[in-house]
Amino acid sequence: MTESIEKIVAELPSLKNVTGAWAVTDERLARGDAVFLADLGIALARTYGSSRQVWQYRSVFDHLLRLLATTPGRDNAVQALRLVGSAEVAGRKLDRYVTSLLASGHEVADLTAVFTGQASEELRACLVHELVLRGVVVEETPGIARWVTSPHWSHHPLGRLPVRLSDVESRADFPNYGAHGSSHSMPYGPLESRAPMVIADARVPSVEETTTQAAAGAMAKAVANWAEESNGRIEARLFVFAEPLDAGSVPEALLTLGLECLRGAGKKTELSVTACAPAQVWRVLFAAASSGGAYNSGSYGAYGRLAAWQSMAALAGCPEGAAVSEVEARVRDGTWHVFDADTEWFEQVAWDIGVAALAPGRRDLAVLAATDTD
Incomplete structure (x- = not known):
């Protein structure tokens, strides 16, 4: 009929x-x-x-x-x-x-x-x-x-x-x-199993925070929709060490920075920090930007791609407006980690992100954390 x-x-x-x-x-x-x-x-x-x-x-x-x-x-x-x-x-x-x-x-x-x-x-x-x-x-x-x-x-x-x-x-x-809906994978979220980290006695040089509002906003481009259109919160911060930081010391260094997202993390609170390829970070940021958080649909593919590169550029320490080819070269020269923590800051539902990027020269560390809940 x-x-x-x-x-x-x-x-x-x-x-x-x-x-x-x-x-x-x-x-x-x-x-x-x-x-x-x-x-x-x-x-x-x-x-x-x-x-x-x-x-x-x-x-x-x-x-x-x-x-x-x-x-x-x-x-x-x-x-x-x-x-x-x-x-x-x-x-x-x-x-x-x-x-x-x-x-x-x-x-x-x-x-x-x-x-x-x-x-x-x-x-x-x-x-x-x-x-x-x-x-x-x-x-x-x-x-x-x-x-x-x-x-x-x-x-x-x-x-x-x-x-x-x-x-x-x-x-x-x-x-x-x-016709009746959509679904998408989420390459982030709390780990199903997270063993407490063994904190070594690695030497962490003295550090100074250099975060500016502009830098924080640039790093957070990919996850901004979680806070603006859903229930999310974001922590984006920059630090400069007095001496080059050994890449293997990044987990210990994260615990010295006074990060809100890692408040309480350490020997008794579960924390995971894993070195990864920049492609894994890009995948996480693209998914966050393109598909959105708990209560929004994100920016879709094209603008999700743009936002992911904007965040990657800022995390890698590239100047605003840098060409993607320049960003990609610097991204490849850096050292990338993802982290996950069982702290009160992270919602522990399905939308948790933790990224730490150590720039070439190993003195500049950028940290981006985001969480959302339904």
Whole structure:
């Protein structure tokens, strides 16, 4: 059974549940009628888009958008673009969301319409980096290469990111989208088993804190959404040692810095500090930025990539605005650790991050900790 768009729009606020409306959109798309879904979405947005009280609208709109954007087929991708590009719907946050959906559900060839039609520059820029993250060589892809290699978008915030994937980014985690929801892996959180550290008698040189508000904000870019949009808290601090610090002494050094996140950590309180490759840190920061914390959805892939690199740059001691190639070189020359502690500061639910970066020269130590809870 099918229903008219006018009838669905008129009856929507009175519905106790929206499964019937979902079924209509499912059935129409199964018949190949992607235009109906886009028309319905535009009509719903025109009627209810300015009201946040109509939960039925939000549910049905997201369902039909997900159907169009994640069901393979060029017609579906084109109608998803028509929907998000309409005056009733268009917005930067939606562009970020829909490009993540499109990149997860469509062949690259089906997405070239983004670069030939009326899509916004924001949507194009986001899609470029969603594809780059998935290993697509966009500057060699027909239908996309011309836009990617044009200098006209270099002013865009995402324009400073390279259009080829770095080795440091090789383990990005992506959400799994479906019509009824999504899921994503979380490469962080409290360890399932954490043995108390054995604190050695390593010599730790005298140290001075050099944290500034600007530096703390830069280091925290990837996790800022946890505090701004969810229940999270962040500690980001910089320290300079009087003499080079032996990389093996980083665990002991962390306990001397007066970190709030490690208050009470030591011989009796469980603490884990592990040396790791910078790729592991990037993966954690990207996941935090792109997928968000307990009560938000993050910045999605493109801006998640940007935020992860901004945090990595600050942790590695790079000047603001440094090219990613420069950042990557300095990141590789540093020494990276992740840490986890059973302290009251960490929520110990699912969203716990601890990173310590010892810069080349081994005197500058950057620490970033974040936690969130539902």
